[in-house]
Amino acid sequence: MKIWLDGKLVDESEAKISVFDHGLLYGDGVFEGLRFYNGRVFRLEEHIRRLFDSAHAICLELPWTQEEVIKFTCETVAANGLTDGYIRLVVTRGAGELGLNPYLCKTPSMFIIASTIKLYPEEYYQNGLAIITCATRRPAPAALMPQVKSLNYLNNIMAKVEAIQSNALEAVMLNEQGYVAECTGDNLFLIKNGVLLTPLISDGALDGITRAVILELADQLGVPFKEKSLTRYDIYTADECFLTGTAAEVIPVVSLDRRKIGDGKPGEFTKRFLKAFHELAGSTGTPVA
Ligand code: PMP
DSSP states (O other): OEEEETTEEEEGGGOOOOTTBHHHHHOOEEEEEEEEETTEETTHHHHHHHHHHHHHHTTOOOSSOHHHHHHHHHHHHHHTTOSSEEEEEEEEOOBOOSSSOGGGOOSOEEEEEEEOOOOSOHHHHHHOEEEEEOSOOOOOTTTSOTTOOBSOOHHHHHHHHHHHHTTOSOEEEEOTTSOEEEESSSEEEEEETTEEEEOOGGGTOOOOHHHHHHHHHHHHHTOOEEEOOOOHHHHHTOSEEEEEETTTEEEEEEEETTEEOTTSSOOHHHHHHHHHHHHHHHHOSEEOO
16 A cells, blocks of 8 residues: 655555654644545545645644645545545644644644545444434533544544443534534434434534535435534434434434434435435546546
């Protein structure tokens, strides 16, 4: 496997970064996860824009333009001869000293991995996930800005640990006020009386690229939608529920905290969104070569 690292495509065994890198020492950096289908990277420009926004928000200025990063991403996919898969693009603060001061890190590092990912076994896309609410809360925006896709994912990992320890694959995370924010790595959607509902970004969700695609598709499919504060009650009493994310794509949820959602099976709206998402993802995107 060829990895893009700081301007060069190198062999996996040579793709190494310093133990003094603040990305490793402090989780100081940002990242993106992207997918490519049929040799085309889906929503590439949106992902790179979000990467640059995340970096800018943490005072990390990249020494490349967005156009250059787009080019490097496509080159990495092409160099690995893949047509379908997942890209992990990571920007770290760079090597510095054993202290917090990020200004002592002279140059950010960037690496790009083009590989594959399987987040959930196929049967869950057919039958839906049974998920739980976890005790780990999304940090308040004044603590860790939820829109920043930073390397500091310990909060999400603790939530995932709770899910797995409860024999679930995903967990709903609430914000400090008790409103639903999102799941550990996915955004959450409900269908209630024919209306598509999803939490506000300001309730602590990541501004998901797949989330935005679903809202676009809702327009195209003629499904009315609302972004609003949601509680667990709204999920328990919804007709349908599904999660979205670049790695997860669109996956149905059939229960929360052992309360059946709707009739406990993936619903018709969910199936329509799943199909429309795959049609769009399979037929659009930036060609890698
Ligand atoms: N929330 C979190 C916390 C995430 O890490 C992700 C990405 N895996 C998402 C939501 C979904 O965002 P996207 O659709 O842009 O992948």
